[in-house]
Amino acid sequence: MRKTRTASMRNAEKESCSVNKEESMVKFTIPLPPISKKNSQQIVRRKDGRPCIIPSQKYKEYEKAAGRFMPKVSTIDRAVNVKAVFYMPTHRLVDLVNLQEALLDVMVKYRVLADDNSRVVVSMDGSRVDYDKEDPRTEVEITEV
16 A cells, blocks of 8 residues: 555545535545455454455555545435545556445445445445546545435
């Protein structure tokens, strides 16, 4: 994981999100290269010898770093659309659904969303993968449905 802080990271720390209560909208940016949770899972054995799948160290580092950029809002527990645009640093093919899953898991961990089930996140309309070599990031917009 890249340790240097880009200009967008510094700006995002200062203005990590905007909240428009009239439209019930939250916008924020995670100025880190998007990462999938599933592509690098580890299989470990529990004490009883049964295998268990855990996230990779790379994902755990991403999850911790992304937490700094989560908006300071009351936990959302009503029906919302989560639009996410993932700006990747390369043209390599990625799985949009895996990127969305990782994003939702981070938002649940940091209590932006109460849960990522279909009663809270009713849609992810408008989400897509794009390319930005110089400034990889994830732009998130949460709107009430």
